[in-house]
Amino acid sequence: MEPGEALRVLEAARAGGLEAIAAAGTLEELEAAKVAVLGRKAPFTEVQRSLGSFGEDDRRRIGRVANEVRGALQAALEERRAELARIEEERLLRADAVDVTLPGRRPRSGSLHPLTIVERDIVEIFTRMGYRVAEGPEVEDDWHNFEALNIPPDHPARTMKDSLYIDVDGLLLRTETSAVQIRTLESQPPPVYVVAPGRTYRREAVDATHLSVFHQVEGLAVDEGLSFADMKGTLEAFARAMFGERRRVRLNPDYFPFVEPGAQVAVSCFVCDGAGCATCGNGWIELLGAGMVHPRVLENCGVDSERYTGFAFGMGIERVAMVRYGVSDMRLFVEGDVRFLEQFQGAA
Ligand SMILES: [Zn+2]
Secondary structure (H helix, E strand, O other): OOHHHHHHHHHHHHHHHHHHHHHOOOHHHHHHHHHHHHOOOOHHHHHHHOHHHOOHHHHHHHHHHHHHHHHHHHHHHHHHHHHHHHHHHHHHHHHHOOOOOOOOOOOOOOOOOHHHHHHHHHHHHHHHOOOEEOOOOOEEEHHHHOHHHOOOOOOHHHHHOOOEEOOOOOEEEOOOOOHHHHHHHHHOOOOEEEEEEEEEEOOOOOEOOEOOEEEEEEEEEEEEOOOHHHHHHHHHHHHHHHHOOOOOEEEEEEOOOOEEEEEEEEEEOOOOOOOOOOOOOOOEEEEEEEEEEOHHHHHHOOOOOOOEEEEEEEEEHHHHHHHHHOOOOHHHHOOOOHHHHHHHOOOO
């Protein structure tokens, strides 16, 4: 290569290189431009490689120009690289930007299960009256579930309730929360005022009004001088708190082994106010069973039945929820259908 040609190649490399660098629109394009102007096969590099073939003066002159050209190209590369990085960052920021003018998406919120709402309400009404919450195991023994409740082995009540027995002798899934009455009386002396909400189990064919796993709230009051009138007044206060101030209760004689006398308690219908409608039929809604605690039950728990009297009541939470919300099929409570459950959002 002639020295004159080498100088022309260098100037062309400078001009063409600066142009290519300025034209690079991305960091990738810039990298390609760098290879083209300063890479192993670039004309600029060829000139450098041939410097040794020139005489000393030419070599010095051409070498100086080559250094200038490389410096100019490297400076231009750096400048363009910084510029492209800034542009890229701005692009990313714009892509990530939140558009505050878009309408919001409302998150779906959960809600309490209707049975939970009803259970909490029942419990709250009684705790306001001074009752405390008692609990017992769902797997019970024969004593607490039957015998202590005045239901001896040959009693027809045992066949009336189709119990679910465990593979351990004498154990079963409790058929009612009444077992908690016994556990409470065994563990503390009167006065006793408790409500016991919980799950109960029976071998039932499941239909619109029966479940094999259901919920009850049991109530027990044992004190000196408690009478049938106290029971009626308590249940009336409950019915009013639950279903409205104008409710009345009606008691019809009924039989449960662990109370004497026993009663079926009905509440005047809160839909028709007792006139009769589709919800109630005859103006009354049967809500729960109740009665004065049988003296033998008190004695079974070591409570002096001469000194203390008491009353007990039990109600099905599903039943109360059906009445309250106008639900005609009990199975809806356990099927987990969101379309059913979300209707209770905000209910209380
Ligand atoms: Zn009615």
